[in-house]
Amino acid sequence: MAILDLAMPQLSGSEAAQEITRVSPNTRAILLTMYSEEPYVAKALQVGITGYVLKTQSSADLLQAISDVMAGGIYLSPGISQAIVNAYLARHELSSHPLTVREREVLRLVAEGKTTREVAQDLGISTKTAESHRMRIMAKLDIHATAGLVRYAIRQGLIRP
Structure with missing residues (x-):
């Protein structure tokens, strides 16, 4: 056990911690710090820190962290847990919905195998507009084939496999 x-x-x-993990993979590391910002926590977790305790926490919290980490778990100070969850949700929200509602409708229809003409008819738009939506979707998602669009739609829950 190392407390850093x-x-x-x-x-x-x-x-x-990164060096300790490299030299002694079974050594668990707890970081005791005043930094509660998400980038510090993320970096620490990426390099193998298994406990992240704020210096403002009580000694009982540090003892709890040691106990949890020695038992094979991960310990994050309560405020840190909330910051990590908030940062994750903010990123997930932004990255999981890069498309507009209309673009998701077009994507769903394309993924169901509809032609551009059929998409246009279903949505009551011109074929040119449907094609425009499709091209924007492909550009936004950096996907260049219909098969890729289908995979993306399945992963996003827009269609069932």
Whole structure:
């Protein structure tokens, strides 16, 4: 078990944890820090930190972190957990819905195998507009084939396989 500070003179706690994990993979590391911002926490977790405790927490919280980490779990201070969840949800919300409602409608119809003409008829728009939507969808998603659009639509729950 190693308890590290994020701001150490020679190496940061994250760098030290990365080195400890490389040299001794079974050693668990807890970071004791004053930094509660999501980028610090994310970096720490990426390099193998299994406990992230704020210096403002009580000694009982540190003991709980040690207990949880030694039992094979991960411990995040309560405020950190909320910050991570909020950051994840904000990113997930933005990344999971890059398309407008109309573009999702067009995507669903295309993924169901409809031609551009059929999409236009179903939505009451011109064929040219339907094709325009399709091209914008492909550009936004960086997908260049109908099969890719179908896979994306399935993953997004727009259609069933």
